[in-house]
Amino acid sequence: MTITKKVDATKGSIIPQIIIYTIPVIISTFLQSMFHAVDMVVLGNMADSTAVAAVGATSPITALLLNSFVGFSSGIKVLVARFIGSGERDKLKRTIDTSMLLAVIFGGITILMSIVVAPFFLNIINCPEECYGGALTYLRIYLLFAPTSLIYNFGAAIIRANGDTQRPLYYMVISGVLNALLNVILCLCLEQKVAAVAIATAVSNLVGAICVVIHLSKMKGLISFSIKGIRWNNNAVKQIFSLGGPIALYNMLFPLANLQISSAVNSYGVSATAGVGASNTMQSLSGSIHSSFAASTGVFVGQNLGARNRERVKKCFFHCLWISFAFGLVFGTFFYRTGRFWLGFIIPDDPTAIEYALVSMEHIIQFYFIAAINGVLGQFIQTFGYSLLSTTNSVVFVLGFRVFWMNIVYPHIESFRGLMFCYTVSWTLMMISNIIMATVIYKRYNKGKYRKF
Numbered sequence: 101m102t103i104t105k106k107v108d109a110t111k112g113s114i115i116p117q118i119i120i121y122t123i124p125v126i127i128s129t130f131l132q133s134m135f136h137a138v139d140m141v142v143l144g145n146m147a148d149s150t151a152v153a154a155v156g157a158t159s160p161i162t163a164l165l166l167n168s169f170v171g172f173s174s175g176i177k178v179l180v181a182r183f184i185g186s187g188e189r190d191k192l193k194r195t196i197d198t199s200m201l202l203a204v205i206f207g208g209i210t211i212l213m214s215i216v217v218a219p220f221f222l223n224i225i226n227c228p229e230e231c232y233g234g235a236l237t238y239l240r241i242y243l244l245f246a247p248t249s250l251i252y253n254f255g256a257a258i259i260r261a262n263g264d265t266q267r268p269l270y271y272m273v274i275s276g277v278l279n280a281l282l283n284v285i286l287c288l289c290l291e292q293k294v295a296a297v298a299i300a301t302a303v304s305n306l307v308g309a310i311c312v313v314i315h316l317s318k319m320k321g322l323i324s325f326s327i328k329g330i331r332w333n334n335n336a337v338k339q340i341f342s343l344g345g346p347i348a349l350y351n352m353l354f355p356l357a358n359l360q361i362s363s364a365v366n367s368y369g370v371s372a373t374a375g376v377g378a379s380n381t382m383q384s385l386s387g388s389i390h391s392s393f394a395a396s397t398g399v400f401v402g403q404n405l406g407a408r409n410r411e412r413v414k415k416c417f418f419h420c421l422w423i424s425f426a427f428g429l430v431f432g433t434f435f436y437r438t439g440r441f442w443l444g445f446i447i448p449d450d451p452t453a454i455e456y457a458l459v460s461m462e463h464i465i466q467f468y469f470i471a472a473i474n475g476v477l478g479q480f481i482q483t484f485g486y487s488l489l490s491t492t493n494s495v496v497f498v499l500g501f502r503v504f505w506m507n508i509v510y511p512h513i514e515s516f517r518g519l520m521f522c523y524t525v526s527w528t529l530m531m532i533s534n535i536i537m538a539t540v541i542y543k544r545y546n547k548g549k550y551r552k553f
Contacts, residue, residue, distance in 0.1 A: 108263055109403040110185060114415050118396055118423060124265035125392040128256070131269075131276040133384035138276075139297040140381050140446045142283045146293060149374040149450040154234030154294050156377015160362045161221045161239060165213050166246055168352035169206040172199075173257040174398065175344020178483050180261035180323075181399045185406020189322055194333035196258055196316070196325050199340065201332055203254045207247025214243035225362040228370045234294035241298035248302075248309035255312035261399055262323055271311035279304035346491035347482060353491075353499045360506045364519055368456070372516065375456030378446040379464070382457075386435040386465050393424035394475030401483045413545070421476045428472025436466040456516065463520035470527045477534035484541050493537065497530035 109117065143151040176199045183192045218239045227235050256268040282300035290296040316325040365376050400416035435442070439461045440454065447453045481490045505522040513519075 109181075109400040109416065110407045110409055110412065114400075114412070114419050115423075118393070118400065118416070118419055121263065121265050121399070122392050122396045124269040125260065125395060126389050128265070128269045128272040129388035129392050129395075130385060131272040133381075133388050137381045137385060137446075138280050138283055139301060140378060142287055142297055143293055144378075144446045144448060146284075146287045149447055149453055150231050150370060151234055151294050152377055152447055152453075153228065153370050153374040154231035155238055155297070156380065157222070157225065157227045157231060157235045157362075157366065157373055158239050158242070159377065159380050160225065160358045161218065162242060164221070164352060164359075165217075165243060166210050166249060168348050169210060169246075169250055170253050171348035171351035172202065172206070172340060172344035173253045174347045174395075174479075174482060175340050175342070175487065176254055177257040177261045177395070178343050178398050178402050179339055180258050181402030181483075182406040184262060184322055185403040187322065189324075191336075192322055193324060194331070194336040195340070196323065197330045198333050198336035199254045199258065200251065200313075200316075200325070200330060202337070202340065203250040204247050207250045210243055210246035210250075214240055214246070218243075221359070225359055226366045228366055228373055230370055231373070237292065238294050238298045241295060242302055245302035245305050248306040251309040252305060252312050255309070255316055258316065258323065259312070259319075260395075261402070262319075263399070263403075267315055268312070271308050271315075274311065275304040275308040278307055343482065343485065343487050346487035350491045350494045350498075353495055358502070361502065361519060361522065364506065364510070365516075368516060371450055371452040372456045374447055374450060375453035376460050378443055378453065379457040379460035381446060382435055382439065382442060382461060383465055383468075386431050386468055387471065389431050390424045390428035390468060390472035391475055393420055393427060394472070394479050396420055397424075397476050397479040398483045401480060405483065410546075414542075417476070417480055417542075420479075421473065424472040424476045425469055429469035432465050432468030436461050439465070459517055460520050463517070464523050467524050467527065470524075470531055474527060474531050474534055477531070477538045480538050481534070481541060484545065486537075486541060489537055489541075490534075493530060493533050497526050497533060501526045501529060 109121075139155055140152055143155060176195065179195050180192060183195065218236060222232060222235055222239075252271075256271075259265075259267050279300050282303060283297050286296035286300050287293050313327070316323075317327065319325065362376075366373050397417065397420040400420060401413055404412040404416060439458055443454045443457050447457070478490045481487070502522055505525070510518060510522070
């Protein structure tokens, strides 16, 4: 029988605990990103670059319609971590119950939105006509299973906040293997290859959600969950929206800010759409590493905030910061330098698409160490209860600056490279602002001023 190790962030040596806690999160997030990567690889080898472009074109839209709700899982994780640190069982129970109900409600909203507005968004981004039908098919099938994706993400956030990152990893491995097998089997059986990979991903998400719910129902100790005894709590909703709402808003604004960029990318043709889609896949795989350390910041800082352990709050934050920076620098450089090799698996028959992808990676993946710093600083700010500040920062430097770039700067450049450079500049400006805000919040904390729940 496998023994699952649970990390207590309030005790013991910090760096080994961060590594032990985060490695399963990295693998889980990596495997979750692999869902999309496997879709792209299978399509690139069993269909053509038009099919790859169809799936790639959906990325900003799925991010907008689904990932915005996933942002609430960050608020849930912070609340659960704090209540575990303070030992408040009743608050834990109502937070967990309400979170799972919200997953179902948000999923239902996403399904309705996918039916109504999916064609509208495909038109906004100027989806090339050759891949429009495939993109619409993929969107509607994938988002039909939105509730299962949210149940998995919300449930996994609760389990990880309890110090257990291995269980979500096991479930993601099961889902990932199933996804890969179904991709190949369904592509062999179905003429519509894009529909085949969409069905495979959707079914894999369903299996992951079932595994998470079963485990939550069997958990003992402070955390308890029962489908029969599940209850809605208005106060828990307010707290989840207070912490997770701004993060969800950020997750919505991020793809909104990129819609205009996606439209410009698509104007360069199907090869550009396929290339950026392939690059986005590589970005998800590379970003899963440093983003996992950012997510760990919320748990380690959150549990110690709940336990009122001021010295460990500081140590946990700085250790997460330098480790995330190091991983972002090393793996961002690695994926960029070896990019042509990996892209050859995704779009093997379109050298023009590969060149577009490499330009995108040069300005995004190679600078992931900046994104790594922003991730940890953002989690630090959110964990202290100032999610709205973090979101405001994102509104200014992601949405605002990118709109400024696309309407003021880009018309004078009119090049694909100038288009991609927008990401690097906006990240840098956001990092400077994040550093200032985090410093002010920490000084207030040292004076005993921070948000309590």
